[in-house]
Amino acid sequence: IATFAAALGLLASLPATAQEEAAFKGKTVRILVGGASGAAYDFVGRAIAAHIGRHLPGEPAVVVENMPGAASIVMMNHLYNRAAKDGTAMGMPLNGIVLEPRLKSLSRDGSNVHFDLSKMRFVGTPAQQPQVLWVWHKTPYATLDDLKKTPSNFGSTAPGGDNFILPTLANALLGTQMKVITGYKGVNDIFLAAEQGEVHGATVNFSSLLGKPDWMKEKKARILIQFGTERLVNLKDVPTAIELASDEASKQMLRVYATK
Numbered sequence: 001i002a003t004f005a006a007a008l009g010l011l012a013s014l015p016a017t018a019q020e021e022a023a024f025k026g027k028t029v030r031i032l033v034g035g036a037s038g039a040a041y042d043f044v045g046r047a048i049a050a051h052i053g054r055h056l057p058g059e060p061a062v063v064v065e066n067m068p069g070a071a072s073i074v075m076m077n078h079l080y081n082r083a084a085k086d087g088t089a090m091g092m093p094l095n096g097i098v099l100e101p102r103l104k105s106l107s108r109d110g111s112n113v114h115f116d117l118s119k120m121r122f123v124g125t126p127a128q129q130p131q132v133l134w135v136w137h138k139t140p141y142a143t144l145d146d147l148k149k150t151p152s153n154f155g156s157t158a159p160g161g162d163n164f165i166l167p168t169l170a171n172a173l174l175g176t177q178m179k180v181i182t183g184y185k186g187v188n189d190i191f192l193a194a195e196q197g198e199v200h201g202a203t204v205n206f207s208s209l210l211g212k213p214d215w216m217k218e219k220k221a222r223i224l225i226q227f228g229t230e231r232l233v234n235l236k237d238v239p240t241a242i243e244l245a246s247d248e249a250s251k252q253m254l255r256v257y258a259t260k
Contacts, residue, residue: 132205136220141200144176149177187202190204
């Protein structure tokens, strides 16, 4: 649960001799990101790539490769079946992938899942941050009550992704009326759709909005809800979904996605 609750999970098949000095010398380590370029997962993956090499035996070169598709199933299938098994391939999937074998939210019959998490090694969690629900500043939505009273359109990549699950949970547990529109390749496409009036907003990792400094400075994105267990210092006026839930069962369900 701790790994699932974190924003990102880092997986790899590391060799038993990974601590030997020459294990990675002269090699290139690939970090496979199960999301589109420019999204929060991509940002964190590239931040890791810039520093992790000097902490590995032999100080290998490290590169990032984006493999978006089916909420990380495409990347995970590649990592498990085709990528090198010598420790030079790591994967950064969307967090929902950890529960896929049990919940089958991404592949209902399991036919698209060709990996076994029990045979993969979790290396660590590179970031812990909440998801936030935001709307474009020109929309009529300023509070949760507005989302309850008036139907809205929220952008999403695919069923099973956080940007699909969280609006769906909010509808069920908080009484909002968000219609989730899927099919966007990545968060940047959703940002563009909001600017063009195609959708009213979305849910994203908070770092995705921090990656839009002009938006933050000019308050173009109104953050209405954060999905952590407590309010972030720099979002002290934004309520958590747990605070907004009216019953304990709903609060407990929302804690599953809380990461702080």
